Amino acid sequence: MSGIRIAGCLIAREGNVVRLTTEETAMANGAAGEAATMAMRIVVEMARLMGAEELIPISSAHIDGCLYHGDGGVEFAERLVAMNGRVSVPTTLNVGALDLLAPQRIRSSPHDTAMARRLMSAYVELGCRPTWTCAPYQVGHRPGLGEHVAWGESNAVAFANSVLGARTNRCGDFFDICCALTGRAPLAGLHLDVNRRATVVVDTKAISPRLKHTAVFYPVLGTWLGATCGSEVAVIDGLPTDLPEDWLKALGAAASSSGAVGLFHVAGVTPEAPNVRTALAGQAPLRNVLLTPQMVRATRDRLSTAGSGRIDAVAVGSPHFSLQEFAELERLSGARKFSVPFYVCTGRDVLEQLESTTGTAGLRERGVEIVVDTCVVVTPILASSGGVLMTCSGKFAHYTPANTGYEVVYGSLEDCVASAAAGRVIRDESLWS
Amino acid sequence: MGAELTGRVLIAGNASGPLLRLESPISFWGGLDPHTGVISDPRHPDHGRRISGTVLAVPATIGSSSSSAIMLELLRNGVAPACLLLGRHDGILVLGVIVARELGYPVIPVIEMAPTALAQLPADQLVSVTEQGTVLY
Numbered sequence: 001m002s003g004i005r006i007a008g009c010l011i012a013r014e015g016n017v018v019r020l021t022t023e024e025t026a027m028a029n030g031a032a033g034e035a036a037t038m039a040m041r042i043v044v045e046m047a048r049l050m051g052a053e054e055l056i057p058i059s060s061a062h063i064d065g066c067l068y069h070g071d072g073g074v075e076f077a078e079r080l081v082a083m084n085g086r087v088s089v090p091t092t093l094n095v096g097a098l099d100l101l102a103p104q105r106i107r108s109s110p111h112d113t114a115m116a117r118r119l120m121s122a123y124v125e126l127g128c129r130p131t132w133t134c135a136p137y138q139v140g141h142r143p144g145l146g147e148h149v150a151w152g153e154s155n156a157v158a159f160a161n162s163v164l165g166a167r168t169n170r171c172g173d174f175f176d177i178c179c180a181l182t183g184r185a186p187l188a189g190l191h192l193d194v195n196r197r198a199t200v201v202v203d204t205k206a207i208s209p210r211l212k213h214t215a216v217f218y219p220v221l222g223t224w225l226g227a228t229c230g231s232e233v234a235v236i237d238g239l240p241t242d243l244p245e246d247w248l249k250a251l252g253a254a255a256s257s258s259g260a261v262g263l264f265h266v267a268g269v270t271p272e273a274p275n276v277r278t279a280l281a282g283q284a285p286l287r288n289v290l291l292t293p294q295m296v297r298a299t300r301d302r303l304s305t306a307g308s309g310r311i312d313a314v315a316v317g318s319p320h321f322s323l324q325e326f327a328e329l330e331r332l333s334g335a336r337k338f339s340v341p342f343y344v345c346t347g348r349d350v351l352e353q354l355e356s357t358t359g360t361a362g363l364r365e366r367g368v369e370i371v372v373d374t375c376v377v378v379t380p381i382l383a384s385s386g387g388v389l390m391t392c393s394g395k396f397a398h399y400t401p402a403n404t405g406y407e408v409v410y411g412s413l414e415d416c417v418a419s420a421a422a423g424r425v426i427r428d429e430s431l432w433s
Numbered sequence: 434m435g436a437e438l439t440g441r442v443l444i445a446g447n448a449s450g451p452l453l454r455l456e457s458p459i460s461f462w463g464g465l466d467p468h469t470g471v472i473s474d475p476r477h478p479d480h481g482r483r484i485s486g487t488v489l490a491v492p493a494t495i496g497s498s499s500s501s502a503i504m505l506e507l508l509r510n511g512v513a514p515a516c517l518l519l520g521r522h523d524g525i526l527v528l529g530v531i532v533a534r535e536l537g538y539p540v541i542p543v544i545e546m547a548p549t550a551l552a553q554l555p556a557d558q559l560v561s562v563t564e565q566g567t568v569l570y
Contacts, residue, residue: 072505153498172499402475
């Protein structure tokens with residue numbers, strides 16, 4: 001039995017020993033305060049479980065733990081505050097369970113509302129930036145290629161690793177803040193070159209160029225990827241090389257909902273994959289998969305639990321809507337008025353930029369409701385009557401049935417606009433035939 | 434009983450209960466109600482089953498990084514499984530148990546086992562788990 005003694009607790013009870021630097025040992029023994037001591041105990045325990053032999057300094061963190069799921073999470077965060085915890089690296093916050101700019105929008109019980117607010121306040125007191133967005137990369141938090149960070153929120157992890165080339169594992173709630181407090185993460189998993197190499201090649205040559213040049217394809221591709229690859233790293237070949245960032249965002253969000261994808265490569269697009277060979281690090285893949293139109297069609301169908309007929313609401317913005325997506329929504333909406341609520345979820349920083357440029361009056365007149373700091377699948381916003389929700393987000397399509405009780409229909413943003421105006425499902429099927 | 438399989442101990446402890454082996458990977462957040470312990474994702478093949486008190490075999494974890502928070506609330510609310518047997522996993526569920534231990538909540542053993550080993554365990558029968566990570570069935 002080997003172990004490191006930290007504040008009276010035996011850590012690393014079996015298997016690998018986690019070697020700490022002098023500074024880390026001091027932190028573990030109280031030199032940086034009680035909160036950092038507890039955080040270091042958790043980081044070292046996780047390092048042991050992950051097989052890490054040492055920790056690595058991180059340059060930033062993104063915290064998913066500020067979304068209220070129950071009173072245990074509040075107790076944890078408030079304990080860190082009571083112990084004078086303070087993050088040691090720049091840290092952004094994910095969505096909470098409240099729209100702080102329009103609190104009346106949320107239908108939670110008084111208890112849940114009060115606790116959600118306490119939780120959000122606690123994380124701000126720990127020194128995190130109140131960004132309240134699941135797309136921190138849209139509001140300036142963009143670590144560079146090869147930079148080690150500790151991020152929570154599954155879509156943000158996939159984006160940071162895949163699109164930015166930064167390095168983070170899929171940090172769970174509570175672990176993210178422990179990394180931020182200590183400034184360290186276990187040196188394991190996606191922090192290491194060997195685990196970033198693609199082992200699966202996905203060939204998309206059988207998919208029509210028209211579909212591949214359309215936004216609606218990417219959440220479907222992501223959903224298929226997550227279900228097919230789980231946590232394996234894939235390189236996707238044959239996609240257009242001018243893919244907009246929003247489409248990659250949608251791909252990663254869907255893949256990390258249906259699977260445990262923390263990193264994917266797109267040949268000729270993402271920074272660690274100038275080509276397939278580089279993404280494979282010169283080695284042979286374990287698997288080659290040819291993506292067929294039938295697979296794509298079947299995946300698209302599985303994203304919906306309802307088919308045709310009346311809809312009760314539309315929701316978009318998971319991950320949070322970008323300025324570019326707002327512009328696209330404006331363009332597609334034209335002069336149409338919506339006959340059902342049309343929720344657009346975004347971050348407060350994006351909303352502020354939108355208001356200082358094109359404004360939101362036109363969208364609001366048409367019936368758009370802009371939700372900030374949170375979104376419709378993490379907290380009760382949709383009318384309690386239930387019904388059918390339409391979305392162009394693969395992540396919303398994945399989580400809506402369990403989290404809201406609504407049936408869901410997946411379509412493009414253009415389909416969502418047409419359907420919201422008509423009050424019933426209108427989808428362009430020609431893309432999928 | 435008479436057969437046994439041993440895995441890697443992530444959190445040590447003794448436990449027993451009926452073995453519930455999930456048919457598909459799961460995200461605890463968006464997949465499991467933390468107040469009741471019932472699988473709430475209508476697309477999951479085990480939708481409607483209750484995990485509380487079971488020796489829960491999870492072939493793979495997917496999805497949300499908030500699953501650790503759901504694990505913590507299951508423990509706090511007294512509706513957690515008696516033990517977790519994890520196949521391919523990313524540490525997010527075991528993290529929920531580690532944080533529960535920090536907060537002084539009741540904790541459960543967590544054992545890592547190959548998915549092929551999980552597949553050999555007898556579904557819905559009473560099994561017990563030892564501190565050494567052995568599942569007796």
